[in-house]
Amino acid sequence: MMAMLFASKVILGSITFDQVPRLLKQQVADILVENGCEHLITEEEYLPKAE
Known part of the structure; x- marks a missing residue:
């Protein structure tokens, strides 16, 4: 629940x-990856791994 709140705030730019x-x-x-917003992830360790 809290993760969704923070993801929404990141998506909205808050x-x-x-x-x-x-x-x-x-x-x-x-959540950001699931919603096609992986470009908002600014820390490489959290980016999806290329397979």
Whole structure:
């Protein structure tokens, strides 16, 4: 629930991915990828791995 809130804020531009709490970053990154917004993920370790 909190991850969805933070993902929505990142998508809307209210906050940046860097401002997401560390414990929620992976969940928020997953939500951003699911919604086609992976370009908003600014930390390489959370980007989807190329297969």
